[in-house]
Amino acid sequence: MSWAITGVGAVASIGRDTDEVFSALLAGRDGLRPQRGFDQTNLNASQLFEIDDRAGGPDRPCRATGFLLDAVAEAVSDAGLTDLTGVPVLVGTGLRELRSVELWARGAAELTTDQLHFGTALRERFGATDTHTFANACSASLYALALGTDLLEQEATDTVVVAGVDSITETMFGLSDRVQLRPPAAVRPFDDGRMGTILGEGAAAVVLRRDTAPRAPLGRVRAVAVNCDAYHSTAPDPDGVRAAIVAAHRLAGVKPDDIGLVVAHGTGTPLNDHVEAAVTREIFAGVATQPLFAAIKSMTGHTSGAAGLLNLIVALRSMTGGQVPPITGLTDPIVEVRGFPLPSAGPLPCEATVAQVHAFGFGGINAVAIVEVGA
Amino acid sequence: MNGAVNIVITGLGLALPGVETAGDLLGRPDPSAAPVDPAARLGKKGLRYKDRATQLALCAAADALREAALPEQDGPDVAVVVSSNLGNVDTVCRVIRTLDEETSRGLSPMDTPSLSSNVIASELAIRFGLRGPNLTVCSGETAGLDAVRWALTLLRAGRAGAVLVVGVEPDNDDVRALTGAPRLVDGGAALVLETGESAQRRGVRALAAPHHYVRTDDPAPALRAVAGEPGLTLRAETTDPGWGAMSGALGVVQCATAVGWFAGGHREPVHALAGGAGLVLTATP
Known part of the structure; x- marks a missing residue:
C-alpha cells in the first residue's frame, strides 16, 4: 500500500x-x-x-x-x-x-x-x-x-x-x-x-x-518505520537506527537495491553523523549501484521537529526535478560516506524514483520513511 | 475505526495522592493526602536529575508493567505513549532564570533531556527497555484520551505488541502561574494495552476494553449515538476529587477509574469525556 x-x-x-x-x-x-x-x-x-x-x-x-x-x-x-x-x-x-x-x-x-x-x-x-x-x-x-x-x-x-x-x-x-x-x-x-x-x-x-483524485500526486509515501533505541537520553544507538531502516524497507516492500537516494538526518554532530553514516553504509554494502547521499542542514540548520518532513520534501523535489542539492561545507567526507555519490561540489543529477528519508531524535527515537515518485 | 480488533487494558499503575487502588478513584480520595514519593516507591537509584513529571511517570509505569506481567527490562515490541502538557515547563522556566542570572556558563548539561518535551517517554523507554514506537502527546485537555487513541492505532497497525500509556502532570509554582489553577494533580496513571488475543495467549487478565474514540465539539451525544447509554460518565469535574487541574493526566486517570468501576462488579459501560475527546470503556468477559 x-x-x-x-x-x-x-x-x-x-x-x-x-x-x-x-x-x-x-x-x-x-x-x-x-x-x-x-x-x-x-x-x-x-x-x-x-x-x-x-x-x-x-x-x-x-x-x-x-x-x-x-x-x-x-x-x-x-x-x-x-x-x-x-x-x-x-x-x-x-x-x-x-x-x-x-x-x-x-x-x-x-x-x-x-x-x-x-x-x-x-x-x-x-x-x-x-x-x-x-x-x-x-x-x-x-x-x-x-x-x-x-x-x-x-x-x-x-x-x-x-x-x-x-x-x-x-x-x-x-x-x-x-x-x-x-x-x-x-x-x-x-x-x-x-x-x-x-x-x-x-x-x-x-x-x-488515500487516492489521487482529483489531481495527480506529487509523490507517494510507501511506508514509515518508527522505533526507540531505549539506550541513552541524548546519544544515538546504531542498533536502533539499523532496526528502523530495516523495518522501513520491510514495510515498504523494497530492497536496498531499489533505493536511489538517501536524504540523511546529518546534523553535523560528531556522534550522529558517524552512527548514521556507518549504519547506512552497512545497509547498502551489497548493492550494485550506491544511492545518492544528500543532507541539507548546512543550509537550513537543525530544524528539529520540521527536519524529517523537510528532508522528505527535498527527496520528492530532487526526484521530480532531476537534481539533488549540494551538501555545502563538505570538503573532507568521513570514511563512512566515501562510497556514496556525494553532491559535495554542487548539485548532482538525480534519476532516483525511490528515496529513503531519515530523522533521528533525542531519546533515541528514530523514524525512516520510504517515498517514491511516478516513473 | 473501532470494531475490527479487540483491544484490552491488562495493566494499571497509579501515582496519585491518597490513592492505592483503582477502586479508590470511585470514592472520594483525600486530595490533601501526602504527595507521591517516587524515591520511596522506586528507590533513589536512577531518579537523580529526572524532573518531577518523569519520576511520577516511572512510578505509575512500573506498576502497570508489573500487573501486565511484561518483562522488567526487555520490550522489543512495547510502545510508549505519554500524555503531558506541562511536564517540562518547570525545567524551561528554571533554565531561563539561570541563563539570565549566570549566562550559558551557569547551565547544567544534565538539564538537556528535560528541555525536550519528549523526556518522559524516552526515560520510560530507557528504564524499562521499551524499544517500540515512542510518542509524546501534548494536545491540551484531550491529550490523555488522545494517547489511548494513538495506542489503539499503533496496536491495530501492528507497530507494537503492547503499549504503555502514561498521563502525568507535575505541580509546581511555574505550572500554577501558567495555568492559573490553584494547584495541579501532581501525579497520573499508567495503562498497558494489548490485543485481547495477546492477553489470552499470555494468560493475563483483561481489566477493561477501550474503544470508540471520538473527537468533536460535543463528544457526549456522539458517544451515546455510537455506543448506547453509559452506566457511568466521567468528566473533568467528576474525575478530580480536588487534586486541581489534571490537564494531560485526565484521560488516562479516567480510564483507570473505569477499571475500578468494572473491578467493583459493574458491567455497564463508562463514557470518558475530556475536552473535545470521548472514549467508551466496556467490561471484559
Whole structure:
C-alpha cells in the first residue's frame, strides 16, 4: 500500500515557501546569520538559522505557530483544499511553543495553556478539530507521518494533513552553547572537520490522501518505520537506527537495491553523523549501484521537529526535478560516506524514483520513511 | 475505526495522592493526602536529575508493567505513549532564570533531556527497555484520551505488541502561574494495552476494553449515538476529587477509574469525556 502526497508546504530560514526553499538549496545558499531573537550577553555562540520575521523588533510569542500555519496553508492550497473540517491534522514538534513559555516566564508576553499546542490556531485558521500535537524531538514530523499513514489505512478518512515545526528556544540554544565550548562556525554534515550542530527554524507540511483524485500526486509515501533505541537520553544507538531502516524497507516492500537516494538526518554532530553514516553504509554494502547521499542542514540548520518532513520534501523535489542539492561545507567526507555519490561540489543529477528519508531524535527515537515518485 | 480488533487494558499503575487502588478513584480520595514519593516507591537509584513529571511517570509505569506481567527490562515490541502538557515547563522556566542570572556558563548539561518535551517517554523507554514506537502527546485537555487513541492505532497497525500509556502532570509554582489553577494533580496513571488475543495467549487478565474514540465539539451525544447509554460518565469535574487541574493526566486517570468501576462488579459501560475527546470503556468477559 502507498499514500498519495497531493500538497506540500515548507518554510525555513532560506525561503518562505517550498519553491524558495528548494531553489535556495540547489543554489547552495544557507540561512546562517547573527542571531536576532536573544540577549547576546547571556551567550557565547552568536549564529543561528532563524526565520527573519521580527523586522528588527523584539521577540514575540507564538512564532512557531505562525510558521506552521504558513506551511499548512501552502500544502492545503497546493492540494486544492480550502477547509479542514473533519480532516485530521497531525503536527510533530521538538519544542512546541516553549519559546513563548520563556517569554512568559520573563514577563515579556501573555500566554495561555491552549496556545502551548497547535490545535487552537489550526482550528481558528482552517476549521480543523481533529488536531494533534506530538512532541517527538527531532524525528517528530516523520513520527507524525507514520501515524498519518496508519489513519488512512485504518479509518474512514481519505485525507490527512501532516506537519512539523520548530522555532528556537533560548534554553536549548543556551544548553547547546554550554556544551559546544567552541561554537561551530558552520554546520558541516559528514565532514571530518564537523564541529557540531546549529539550530534552525522551519516548518513543513504535506497533504496525504488515500487516492489521487482529483489531481495527480506529487509523490507517494510507501511506508514509515518508527522505533526507540531505549539506550541513552541524548546519544544515538546504531542498533536502533539499523532496526528502523530495516523495518522501513520491510514495510515498504523494497530492497536496498531499489533505493536511489538517501536524504540523511546529518546534523553535523560528531556522534550522529558517524552512527548514521556507518549504519547506512552497512545497509547498502551489497548493492550494485550506491544511492545518492544528500543532507541539507548546512543550509537550513537543525530544524528539529520540521527536519524529517523537510528532508522528505527535498527527496520528492530532487526526484521530480532531476537534481539533488549540494551538501555545502563538505570538503573532507568521513570514511563512512566515501562510497556514496556525494553532491559535495554542487548539485548532482538525480534519476532516483525511490528515496529513503531519515530523522533521528533525542531519546533515541528514530523514524525512516520510504517515498517514491511516478516513473 | 473501532470494531475490527479487540483491544484490552491488562495493566494499571497509579501515582496519585491518597490513592492505592483503582477502586479508590470511585470514592472520594483525600486530595490533601501526602504527595507521591517516587524515591520511596522506586528507590533513589536512577531518579537523580529526572524532573518531577518523569519520576511520577516511572512510578505509575512500573506498576502497570508489573500487573501486565511484561518483562522488567526487555520490550522489543512495547510502545510508549505519554500524555503531558506541562511536564517540562518547570525545567524551561528554571533554565531561563539561570541563563539570565549566570549566562550559558551557569547551565547544567544534565538539564538537556528535560528541555525536550519528549523526556518522559524516552526515560520510560530507557528504564524499562521499551524499544517500540515512542510518542509524546501534548494536545491540551484531550491529550490523555488522545494517547489511548494513538495506542489503539499503533496496536491495530501492528507497530507494537503492547503499549504503555502514561498521563502525568507535575505541580509546581511555574505550572500554577501558567495555568492559573490553584494547584495541579501532581501525579497520573499508567495503562498497558494489548490485543485481547495477546492477553489470552499470555494468560493475563483483561481489566477493561477501550474503544470508540471520538473527537468533536460535543463528544457526549456522539458517544451515546455510537455506543448506547453509559452506566457511568466521567468528566473533568467528576474525575478530580480536588487534586486541581489534571490537564494531560485526565484521560488516562479516567480510564483507570473505569477499571475500578468494572473491578467493583459493574458491567455497564463508562463514557470518558475530556475536552473535545470521548472514549467508551466496556467490561471484559
